[in-house]
Amino acid sequence: MELPEPLELPEPLVLHTPRLTLRPYTSGDLAAVHRFASDPRLTEFVEWGPNTLQDSRDFLAACLAEEATVPRTAYTFALTLKEGGPPFGSAGLTLDPAVLDPENPGSTAPDGPSRTAETGYVIAAEHWNRGYATEAAAAVVHFGFTVLGLDRISATCRPGNLASARVLEKTGMVLRRRLPAHKLIRGAWEDSLLYSMARPALR
Numbered sequence: 001m002e003l004p005e006p007l008e009l010p011e012p013l014v015l016h017t018p019r020l021t022l023r024p025y026t027s028g029d030l031a032a033v034h035r036f037a038s039d040p041r042l043t044e045f046v047e048w049g050p051n052t053l054q055d056s057r058d059f060l061a062a063c064l065a066e067e068a069t070v071p072r073t074a075y076t077f078a079l080t081l082k083e084g085g086p087p088f089g090s091a092g093l094t095l096d097p098a099v100l101d102p103e104n105p106g107s108t109a110p111d112g113p114s115r116t117a118e119t120g121y122v123i124a125a126e127h128w129n130r131g132y133a134t135e136a137a138a139a140v141v142h143f144g145f146t147v148l149g150l151d152r153i154s155a156t157c158r159p160g161n162l163a164s165a166r167v168l169e170k171t172g173m174v175l176r177r178r179l180p181a182h183k184l185i186r187g188a189w190e191d192s193l194l195y196s197m198a199r200p201a202l203r
């Protein structure tokens with residue numbers, strides 16, 4: 001089987017959708033990140049937050065460190081409107097360690113280890129229900145399959161997070177199973193729904 005070419009990331013690493021720009025975080029994004037990440041409406045179904053200012057600083061520092069890590073283990077994009085302005089959300093991919101395994105350079109062989117990643121996203125509450133998460137998730141998934149050469153992308157959401165489940169369905173993810181007591185969220189073990197999709201046949 002022919003293996004994909006070695007990974008060459010576009011520089012700067014920016015993704016474009018009809019209405020959004022997905023770009024790397026910069027150190028100047030602290031106020032914007034803290035504005036949405038400290039909002040309890042946004043953190044109801046996730047294991048972090050609502051952020052203190054130090055939490056937001058730590059998040060941004062982790063994003064900047066991730067951008068400098070070779071090879072990359074994760075990609076977290078800041079979401080802005082196409083016309084500019086501060087970030088009002090994030091979308092990204094966290095790579096499964098097997099992706100970084102030099103013995104596993106992109107095989108899609110049925111008996112080989114698959115190259116997988118998990119996706120996630122958040123959108124500031126004042127921008128909900130305008131299709132932004134779906135647009136961002138679709139761009140990140142496309143990036144994962146076409147640029148990173150992933151075989152499969154997964155995501156989890158809490159069963160009560162109907163908006164997130166809908167975003168995953170609209171992105172083409174399929175519900176696989178329920179994971180009992182999967183995430184510790186503010187002291188309680190919560191179930192998750194596991195979604196995933198395989199790399200579509202690409203032309």
Ligand SMILES: CC(C)(COP(=O)(O)OP(=O)(O)OC[C@H]1O[C@@H](n2cnc3c(N)ncnc32)[C@H](O)[C@@H]1OP(=O)(O)O)[C@@H](O)C(=O)NCCC(=O)NCCS
Nearest residue numbers: 042121122123128129130131132133134157162163164166
């Ligand atoms: C989940 C989240 C990212 C969705 O962002 P968004 O930009 O509003 O998503 P979209 O507009 O692309 O799509 C939302 C869909 O959910 C639907 N929806 C929203 N609230 C809903 C609810 N309570 N019940 C059922 N469907 C709901 C919308 O109608 C829309 O579907 P439609 O296009 O078929 O009408 C956003 O709510 C968020 O950031 N939540 C907090 C963080 C989070 O939960 N992240 C995901 C972790 S798993």
